Amino acid sequence: EVQLVESGGGLVQPGRSLKLSCVASGFTFNNYWMTWIRQAPGKGLEWVASITNTGGSTYYPDSVKGRFTISRDNAKSTLYLQMNSLRSEDTATYYCTRRIRGYFDYWGQGVMVTVSS
Amino acid sequence: DIQMTQSPSFLSASVGDRVTLSCKASQNINKYLAWYQQKLGEAPKLLIYNANSLQTGIPSRFSGSGSGTDFTLTISSLQPEDVATYFCLQHNSWPLTFGSGTKLEIK
DSSP, rough: EEEEEEEEOOOTTOOOOOEEEEESSSSSSGSSSSEEEEEETTEEEEEEEEETTTOOOEEEOTTTTTTTEEEEEEEETEEEEEEEEEEGGGGEEEEEEEETTEEEEEEEOEEEEEHHH | OOOHHHHHHEEEEEEOEEEEEEEESSOOTTTTEEEEEEEEESOOEEEETTEEEEOOOOOTEEEEEEEEEEEEEEEEOOOGOOEEEEEEOSSSSOOOOOOOOOEEOOO
């Protein structure tokens, strides 16, 4: 059974940093691209970052480029999201997802990040 | 960026109704569209990929159609457990973009 379990969320002040983790199980982690997607409270879904199966390439929308860094440790089947210079508009539930042929077939339960003073 | 427009934003229908949700792309995305169902307090679940392919384990009352810029998700006979918000996703080009969602309720 595919499982994605996020951790590392919480309350953080504007301008500070936070690192999210996602532990994957039930599939061969290093065969798949992985992606973070977020959802602000009561809002829609926003793609945040993607990484190739080897970690050799990463992709970001302009809204987080230069502030967020996606990475992975294939030996630990773990995906990361380093978030720097956090803003109030980064407040959201962050989902770890498995990417297959462009779309996302499995999602974690999500982890909440609140940016507030 | 490709804009995804979903309509209607809100839909109320009766059990057993045939329900149609629309998703329109601002430019050609070929067949690279997926549909997701999100129930309250849960993570989204993949229903349809590549516009018309049913994900494993999803009931056959769900179907997708379309290509290019116009896409449709159809529920052939609405069930109480289908109450949810439905999102479309284009994965034709970066940045990947979602529609704003259609909230579906039972009348």
